[in-house]
Amino acid sequence: ILDIGCGIGRLEHALGAMAGRIVGIDISPRMIAIARRRCAGVANVEFRLTSGLDLGDFADQSFDCVLALDSFPYLVLAGVAERHFGEIARVLRPGGMAAILNYSYRASPDIDSRDINRLAHAYGTDVLVDGEMPFGSWDGTVFLIRVGGGT
Template sequence: MARQTGAIARRLLQDCMADGLSVDNALARLAVYIDKRTSAAQLADIALDMRPSQAPERCWLEHMATRLRDKPSAFDDVRRTAACVSHDRGNGETAAMAVERLAGSFDRAAAISPAASVQLSSLGDEDRLSATTGEIALWLERQGILGARKHILDIGCGIGRLEHALGAMAGCIVGIDISPRMIAIARRRCAGVANVKFRLTSGLDLGDFADQSFDDVLALDSFPYLVLAGVAERHFGEIARVLRPGGMAAVLNYSYRTSDIDSRDINRLARAYRMEVLVDGEMPFGSWDGTAFLIRRGGGT
């Protein structure tokens, strides 16, 4: 078992280096895929034993080992957080059942680590989470999504990280989520932000909102769970409905499959709902390995 786990860890580390991932993002992958019986110290030893010939790879692995040895409890918390959420859909599980299960899963994850529950690569560190959130906010601003008069919907707002960061950059932001615990955390986090509202949602559609009621829509790492529950295409149509003409939707991670598959799905859905894909599967962030899609509804000036 130990030999098999070591082989899996080495292969995963090699893939992370080949993909150009940061150490933090690679640690998140280890937390998800490596058997929990393998300790952080053992993983550090595996990283150091790899001894690649290239200096940048050796430096990367040494940094990985240092992080694992210096903060084993943080790595264990990320593992526990990740383990709360199953990405497999049970036989006979309806969309409503899947959403209910996921809501409970994210409640439990947020109780362990609010930061890691919305971004595993933060390793539960609020400063790391804020740094990535700031990078995302800057990207959104560059796309023209933000503005003092903009009315924005955030699907899967989690603990309110975007609302806290973007409150001063938008007219009004409405954050929705299926997790009561996350909504409660978000309300505390944004207690002093007057133009932010949070609502618990069914997770099945956007039926609480009228046609053409938002200038822009955000979906940060929420669509993978809509895909899992079988309601992603319904939500895509709902986004087209609630967007005003010319409004944009930023989908940051459509699923956890390959970017080619996600791009095909996004382009197919955009055509079906007469929307235009402006950004098609780019990875513009340095501190997070999310894949960005930007879609615009027709009819704007």
């Protein structure tokens, strides 16, 4: 699992015992330091400081799953969302999945859906969940993307 914008490592701490390998990345040295302390005893969890510009530190097809939980709005604002979408497609193994929760702060699920579908088409991925809002207490949209070639 690659967690883009891992923050203080809540997800890694919760999933550490269930996942094979989790890599959390964030642009904040302070968040990474807190995450490392939080998950100090979890051997299969790693945290890396990133520039936020791309996923260049990772090899092609190196993850089965990529998570971006409320981090894409910042990538959209910074103008690097499309680059990251392409990078996600590159680092996912065939059949791998990416979950993007909350693509932007534009308050337009239709525009977000059009963007996600355009990017999915451009990078040869499939949209399995297209902007659903399954959370009662949070209005964030959910997109689930799969790279072809797997089961």
